[in-house]
Amino acid sequence: MKWVGLIAVLFTGGLLLSAMDDFPNWGDAHSPANASPVSQYFIEKTIEDSGVPNMVTAVLADYRSYDTMFETVVVLIAGIAIMAILRVGNQIPRGARPAPVSAPASVNDDHQDIIIGTTCRLLIPVLQLFAFYVIAHGHHSPGGGFQGGVVLGTSFILAAIAKGLDPALERLPETRYVKIAFVGVVIYSAFGVACLLLGENFLDYGVLSVLLPTIDAAEARSHSMLGVEVGVAFTVSAIMFAIYANLASKGELEGGL
Amino acid sequence: MAEQYPIIVLLVLLFGALLVGLSGMVDRRVCFPLAVTALSLAVVVSVGILQQVINGGVIRYFVGGWSRPVGIGIELRIDTINALVLLTITTVGLLTAIFSFRRVQEDKTEKTPLFYVLYLLLIMGLSGMVISGDAFNLYVLLEVSSLTSYALIAMGKSRRAATAAFSYIIMGTIGASFYLLGVGYLYLRTGTLNMMEIHQAILALDGSSSTIVVAFVLILVGLMIKMAFFPLFGWLPNAYSYCPSSTSCVVAPLMTKVGVYVMIRMMLTVFGTEWVFENLQYAQWLVGMAIVAILAGSVMALAQVELKKMFCYLIVAEVGYMVGGAWMANHWGMVGAIYHIMSDAFMTLCMFLAAGIFLKQAGVVRIDQLDGMFRKMPVTMAGFVVGALAMIGIPPTCGFFSKLYLIRGGMESGHWGYVVALLISSLVNAVLFFRIFEIAYFGKKPAEGHGHHENHSTVSVIKEANVSSLVPLLASAAIIVLLGIFNSDIVELIERALNGSQVIGMNVLSGKGGQG
Numbered sequence: 001m002k003w004v005g006l007i008a009v010l011f012t013g014g015l016l017l018s019a020m021d022d023f024p025n026w027g028d029a030h031s032p033a034n035a036s037p038v039s040q041y042f043i044e045k046t047i048e049d050s051g052v053p054n055m056v057t058a059v060l061a062d063y064r065s066y067d068t069m070f071e072t073v074v075v076l077i078a079g080i081a082i083m084a085i086l087r088v089g090n091q092i093p094r095g096a097r098p099a100p101v102s103a104p105a106s107v108n109d110d111h112q113d114i115i116i117g118t119t120c121r122l123l124i125p126v127l128q129l130f131a132f133y134v135i136a137h138g139h140h141s142p143g144g145g146f147q148g149g150v151v152l153g154t155s156f157i158l159a160a161i162a163k164g165l166d167p168a169l170e171r172l173p174e175t176r177y178v179k180i181a182f183v184g185v186v187i188y189s190a191f192g193v194a195c196l197l198l199g200e201n202f203l204d205y206g207v208l209s210v211l212l213p214t215i216d217a218a219e220a221r222s223h224s225m226l227g228v229e230v231g232v233a234f235t236v237s238a239i240m241f242a243i244y245a246n247l248a249s250k251g252e253l254e255g256g257l
Numbered sequence: 258m259a260e261q262y263p264i265i266v267l268l269v270l271l272f273g274a275l276l277v278g279l280s281g282m283v284d285r286r287v288c289f290p291l292a293v294t295a296l297s298l299a300v301v302v303s304v305g306i307l308q309q310v311i312n313g314g315v316i317r318y319f320v321g322g323w324s325r326p327v328g329i330g331i332e333l334r335i336d337t338i339n340a341l342v343l344l345t346i347t348t349v350g351l352l353t354a355i356f357s358f359r360r361v362q363e364d365k366t367e368k369t370p371l372f373y374v375l376y377l378l379l380i381m382g383l384s385g386m387v388i389s390g391d392a393f394n395l396y397v398l399l400e401v402s403s404l405t406s407y408a409l410i411a412m413g414k415s416r417r418a419a420t421a422a423f424s425y426i427i428m429g430t431i432g433a434s435f436y437l438l439g440v441g442y443l444y445l446r447t448g449t450l451n452m453m454e455i456h457q458a459i460l461a462l463d464g465s466s467s468t469i470v471v472a473f474v475l476i477l478v479g480l481m482i483k484m485a486f487f488p489l490f491g492w493l494p495n496a497y498s499y500c501p502s503s504t505s506c507v508v509a510p511l512m513t514k515v516g517v518y519v520m521i522r523m524m525l526t527v528f529g530t531e532w533v534f535e536n537l538q539y540a541q542w543l544v545g546m547a548i549v550a551i552l553a554g555s556v557m558a559l560a561q562v563e564l565k566k567m568f569c570y571l572i573v574a575e576v577g578y579m580v581g582g583a584w585m586a587n588h589w590g591m592v593g594a595i596y597h598i599m600s601d602a603f604m605t606l607c608m609f610l611a612a613g614i615f616l617k618q619a620g621v622v623r624i625d626q627l628d629g630m631f632r633k634m635p636v637t638m639a640g641f642v643v644g645a646l647a648m649i650g651i652p653p654t655c656g657f658f659s660k661l662y663l664i665r666g667g668m669e670s671g672h673w674g675y676v677v678a679l680l681i682s683s684l685v686n687a688v689l690f691f692r693i694f695e696i697a698y699f700g701k702k703p704a705e706g707h708g709h710h711e712n713h714s715t716v717s718v719i720k721e722a723n724v725s726s727l728v729p730l731l732a733s734a735a736i737i738v739l740l741g742i743f744n745s746d747i748v749e750l751i752e753r754a755l756n757g758s759q760v761i762g763m764n765v766l767s768g769k770g771g772q773g
Contacts, residue, residue: 015471015474016471018471019467019468019470021467022466022467022468023468024445024446032445032446032447033444033445033448034448035448036447036449037326038326038329038448039448041326041329063323064331064394065320065321066330066331067331067393067397070382070397070400070401071397073271074397074401074404077375077378078404080371080375081375081404081405081407081408083371084371084375084408084411085408085411085412085419087368175282178282182278183279185275186275189275192264196261196264196268200322201261201264201319201320201321203321205321206322
């Protein structure tokens, strides 16, 4: 069987390489991807359309926002799938988690490492602030909802690693993170539906300027991009933590690593 | 309102899933009504879309209003072919959702909301793939539908479901990666992701680009893994037979068929039939591979003792029908392949619904356990018989007409091997299903002593299934017959998309059809 695999890999590699001499030159300004009207449009019109200096964010959150909405759904599905598979037959009623009388918690307190504890206390607020910065600045500088959401989710995971899963789940219980994950997609699609209700196509943010009379269509696009990034960040951060909590405890949501 | 239908059909399902997820945490009982409502709305909207396409021609919907220049935004593009496949998907989704009702009654775990969230998102992903006019957007929705189906299959009770889902994940991910690589190569040479624009760019390249050829091969191989085309089908039988019944009833009819649809869409709209059949000399090879797939699928189906496994190998053979039909470079072959997407979806649905009912009511896993089923469960057997006759290809059902069109295509284009393979496969289906009828009608030979005694004690327990299981089964049986009766209207709709200006580059197909 190894030989079959090797042949398949060699064949695929050969196939990928076989078109090499047909490729446009590296950095060629006249290559199809660079010279196409689509790229030209993005480069020339992004500022005019939405006033967003980060062209990449403009493409992903405005021009191709429909894709990004479904990518957020993909992240949601990843988390839901892990919960659906791992939380099998785990019948602990939500919210009725055993109170912190359990023995491991107190053991944890005794052995709480002062270095780890202090570092986390210092690091977590900074991480979370940084996450908000990354989310909020996504359309001006590198960043955005996916990146910021991961940083935000990491801060909870760090708490869970340092202090144990139970204290972290007390702060962010399952009911809450599942809700946050769904609400993130709701926020994203609500922007689209709002455009639909105002009589334009789905996710045509420009029309949202009707709601805030002080802004014009370009500003409405820029602000809506921020809005959908916030939705993405909700889902991504909650799902990051959900995946960690479920994998670390084999779906029991107790004890952890 | 009406011009927003393409997006509304997806939004109804998306918001259905989100609502099920949010309110299902509070009360599990709302999940089922919410899911059925969302799917019913989706069916209504897709009927509306079909009407709109019939009356007004192709729908082009630009998400975000980015219509000019074409390709900066994402386009949803619906002609009569997608509209029909979309209606098939939402209808199968609705019927299976009704079938899943008894699952809710039994399943007291917290998995019910998660199941319906994944279920609705699966239907949304498949619908989105079908109506998309953007090659990359299609990949995103392929991811949505694949991930949900992996999870749904892994939710099966037996441990084998988990291992089957794992090999499905590996194969499915490889398939999706191949598709994505192909789209990357396409973008490299054309500079756009919009299907129509890619087609224009390929026409402008005049068939000289090897990048486009590699892109096509990558996309084709990726889709063949997804549709379980013969040598690449290894993941399918276990994944589809060990998962819960309500999952297999939606995954088995739809996933492979949507893969075939995407392949046909790539051939018709993205690469164009002129390029595919004239520039690329693969057509003969692919028909040959399809013949092997049909024969191998049928032979392996003969060897099965488990009911669901047998249906799984029949799917492999049916995929061979469609791939062969599409690659014959003949008008009737293409029509037959597209018509067969729909008819096979409902035939497979009918088979798997019946298998699900047998498993639930009588614990039937193996074919020989169907002993005396006509007496015990007459209504279920009636639905099953209609589906089985369609699989064999008996006239009033849709299975007959799709085979008729495919065989006509094979004769006109001179692919006699394909015609023979199709007939052999029909004979094998006849053998398989009449064997089942025999066991179910006359019962087994009373040879085994203690086995007989065992059966005797279970006879009194076996009851006819409840209404929520029978309604979808009988509805799918009715659709099978209706599709057959109205086959000429449906074919007329398919031809409209093939012949008219809706899909470019069909002159090759019509031309070759005339020669035969």
